[in-house]
Amino acid sequence: MLQRIDHVGIAVAAIEPALETWRERMQMPLVHRETVTDQGVEAALLDVGEGHVELLAPLGEDTPVGRYLKKRGPGLHHVAYQVSDIEATLAALSAAGMPLIDERPRIGIRRSRVAFLHPKGTGGVLTEIVEPSAEAGAHHGEEPAGQTAGAA
């Protein structure tokens, strides 16, 4: 049902100093940047094998990541698993008794389709499932660092 760990999401105060850590020091290639205005977040995606680290910086204090930083400080924010059929997976998880935040998929970064499970059903772990877009699946190598508008 869940194919692999797609990424870990890491809440940071600002993207640029975090890139110094993950791109320069840990040598993960930066493959995508995106500002998702309606989620109040600036995101940077770095490759590690077939998975990713997703750095998330808030666009303001009154955003989900801004509130998370204020409450818990920077650090691990969520884990995401790749799936091949997000509707079928949501239906199976719901049938198994897992409470969902998103009953239906929405558009995530790189035009993926994503949905979050409720942390009350996952031992406090904010858990996302991701069906990558064909485009993201075919994508390799570092993009120009320019930000694109959120696809959501």
Added chain:
Amino acid sequence: MLQRIDHVGIAVAAIEPALETWRERMQMPLVHRETVTDQGVEAALLDVGEGHVELLAPLGEDTPVGRYLKKRGPGLHHVAYQVSDIEATLAALSAAGMPLIDERPRIGIRRSRVAFLHPKGTGGVLTEIVEPSAEAGAHHGEEPAGQTAGAA
């Protein structure tokens, strides 16, 4: 340098109810259980693709995971990346300015060799690197649920 996300570590109050969530509801195969006495932790490893979820329950309140649970509650505890040469990776990370908790590898679960980076260098994210044992690399399928003594 870092080959893939090897696992996410999740702090839980107790293993059995957590297995209900990750094994039964999320359908991840349980592949290993181990009590690591000198780390004060009971661990369960579940497969998701080539990676894993590592459930960690404290053996008592005055253990690293026990203190973590008291301070932050259950949830994401650390992320681990697989490496092929842990000494070389530690040397490269240290040379790049990353502060280390473990200057030398120690034995983790399933006889892997592991080392932790200090979260002050990784934006608050407790980060582990893992060089799997040949045995673990060849291992597939569900083990008997009996616990083995910690290899550490």
